[in-house]
Amino acid sequence: MGLTIKDIAQMAGVSQATVSKVINNYKGISEETKNKVMTVINEKGYAPNFSARSLATKKSNLIGLIYAGRINVDMTHPYFNEVISTFKKNIGLLGYDILMFSNEHFLQDEGSYLARCKHFNVDGCLIIAGEKVEDATLELAESGFPCIGIDIELTGPNASYVMTDNVSLSRKVVEHFYLNSHRKIGFIGGMRESVISNLRLKGFKDAMNQFDLELRDEWIQYGDFQEDSGYLAMKRMLELNDIPEAVFAASDLMALGALRAIREAGLQVPSDIRVVGCDDIPACRYSNPRLTTVKQDKEKIGKLSAYMLNDLIEGQSKIKPVFTDSELIVRESCGADKTFW
Numbered sequence: 003m004g005l006t007i008k009d010i011a012q013m014a015g016v017s018q019a020t021v022s023k024v025i026n027n028y029k030g031i032s033e034e035t036k037n038k039v040m041t042v043i044n045e046k047g048y049a050p051n052f053s054a055r056s057l058a059t060k061k062s063n064l065i066g067l068i069y070a071g072r073i074n075v076d077m078t079h080p081y082f083n084e085v086i087s088t089f090k091k092n093i094g095l096l097g098y099d100i101l102m103f104s105n106e107h108f109l110q111d112e113g114s115y116l117a118r119c120k121h122f123n124v125d126g127c128l129i130i131a132g133e134k135v136e137d138a139t140l141e142l143a144e145s146g147f148p149c150i151g152i153d154i155e156l157t158g159p160n161a162s163y164v165m166t167d168n169v170s171l172s173r174k175v176v177e178h179f180y181l182n183s184h185r186k187i188g189f190i191g192g193m194r195e196s197v198i199s200n201l202r203l204k205g206f207k208d209a210m211n212q213f214d215l216e217l218r219d220e221w222i223q224y225g226d227f228q229e230d231s232g233y234l235a236m237k238r239m240l241e242l243n244d245i246p247e248a249v250f251a252a253s254d255l256m257a258l259g260a261l262r263a264i265r266e267a268g269l270q271v272p273s274d275i276r277v278v279g280c281d282d283i284p285a286c287r288y289s290n291p292r293l294t295t296v297k298q299d300k301e302k303i304g305k306l307s308a309y310m311l312n313d314l315i316e317g318q319s320k321i322k323p324v325f326t327d328s329e330l331i332v333r334e335s336c337g338a339d340k341t342f343w
């Protein structure tokens with residue numbers, strides 16, 4: 003039979019309550035007493051029971067991970083995979099483990115994330131943006147449960163979010179095209195209802211208007227952030243009598259699809275059409291030509307999410323959203339191969 007707190011208390015010559023306080027990092031215990039208890043714990047290899055510790059501290063040290071939306075990304079997505087890896091590392095250093103939630107409906111709770119959070123006693127949730135977000139996701143944020151969103155605007159009393167400044171991101175692309183004398187510019191966005199895609203479209207339109215460049219409806223096409231949709235969107239542009247000389251796709255995967263469509267049409271990138279993507283996934287460095295893209299600070303987003311969620315769990319409830327900066331990485335698909343600003 004394993005050791006108990008009672009056994010440790012007897013060996014250290016202290017009360018069971020003192021052992022519990024030392025294990026759970028309560029204040030008011032002298033260093034001498036802490037050292038005495040920890041010496042016994044380390045010598046005997048004692049590991050406190052998780053359930054008992056959870057009851058004592060009212061914390062499970064578990065974080066729920068939710069991929070939100072009826073159409074959602076998953077752990078294989080290149081951009082979110084890097085963000086989650088950084089989040090996992092940093093939330094782990096803060097003492098938490100991660101429990102991944104399915105977004106399939108549970109029969110007993112009708113798909114309520116809030117019910118699941120209570121059932122598993124998680125301390126907080128990280129919510130990854132998808133499309134057509136379920137009411138259950140918004141219910142969770144509005145409930146006051148500690149939540150941080152990535153690329154999803156959470157407005158609950160104990161919630162906040164982190165995302166790239168997507169308007170500024172698109173401005174950088176248009177400005178780069180403008181400075182390199184490209185005036186006929188097209189845009190491939192995600193789904194029409196996508197918050198992120200619409201922010202990038204807003205930045206695109208704002209910059210086009212700023213430089214008095216023509217906005218043509220037929221040069222604005224929509225996909226779903228995946229490669230095949232970028233391929234089809236680019237094909238629709240190439241079927242026009244007048245085609246753009248430069249195209250900004252709101253994801254690298256769509257940009258890679260656009261490259262394929264351009265090659266099939268017998269045109270060359272960048273001599274006939276310049277192409278820029280967004281995210282700087284690893285494939286950008288190996289495509290032909292290598293893809294110019296806007297790099298989001300995935301490491302910073304993951305780390306900020308971890309620390310902000312920990313602060314919400316610890317009771318700091320007025321954390322404002324954070325918008326991170328981006329960097330335009332110029333490669334061969336724009337006729338250059340160097341890092342721009």
